[in-house]
Amino acid sequence: MYSKERAQQITKNDVKFIPAGIQENVALKSARVAESPTGRKFFEVVFEKNGATLTQTEWKPDNKNGQLSDEDVQRKEDNQFSRIMQLLICFYKDEELVFNGTNFEEFAKEVVDYLNKADKSKLLRVKIVYNDKGYTTLPSYAKYTFIEPMILPEGQTSAITELRIDNFTKPVVxxxxxxxxxxxxxxxxxxxxxxxxxxxxxxxxxxxxxx
Structure with missing residues (x-):
């Protein structure tokens, strides 16, 4: 039997996502280390604005079944480290960030520890883009600024700008x-x-x- 009364009792659990664009007054909410059902290691960082969220997942750089050289894997690791430093430097001075990790697992734990201890009252300006699968994410590049504190040092202007390579429109998959x-x-x-x-x-x- 179909019942309107029972149908209306189902609680909606809609999830709001921060849209693509250069977003202001974004808060760091949480960070955690985890592992996928297939055994891939990752850590995730959750941002929040007006009840909407962005979950950024950082995976352990994949060697693609040994097809990449050690230099290629090192470049992936360096790019990931540089991108994460953009986030950490919003909350810490450079000399306060001391890393001793020799592998991804140790690196991920250090990053998550720093983020969970950060002053989350400090708001951020964040560039959010679409990836080729149609999901919102932080940009994958490291050489351009995509995240910074909302309150910048006196005389300093925002370094975040829209680039031609940024995709702010959801692709049709x-x-x-x-x-x-x-x-x-x-x-x-x-x-x-x-x-x-x-x-x-x-x-x-x-x-x-x-x-």
Missing amino acids: ADVETPVANPGPSESISISPTVEAAVENNAENPYGLPF
Whole structure:
């Protein structure tokens, strides 16, 4: 039985996300070290503005099954460290930041410890962009400023500017088509994921047609 009363009792749990753009008065909320179900190490930093959030995930640089050289992996690590320093320097002086980590796990723990001890009343100016999967994130580059304190030293102006490489518009991510073998001898066709699911769930009427 369908019931309007029961349906209206379901509590909505909408999540508000900070939109892309150069956002002001953003607060650092929390940070933590974690591990994905597949065993990949990462740490995440949560920002908040007017009840909306941005969760920034920093993964352990991946060597892609050994395809990258040691120099390539080192460049990834250096880029990640430089990006995180932009955030930390919003709360600490350079001489206060002492790192002893020899691997990602130790580095992540140090970063999270610093962030969780930071003065979270200090608000930030943050550049938020879309990645190629359509999710909001901090920029992946290190050589341009993307985060800074709202209150800058006297005489200093904001270094954050919109760049041509910044994507402030959510990209359209197309469905991935799955090739399916044709009964014919040499041809093939592609069907959408929606139709593919129908084929798996209803072999007698694969396209879900009413006749």
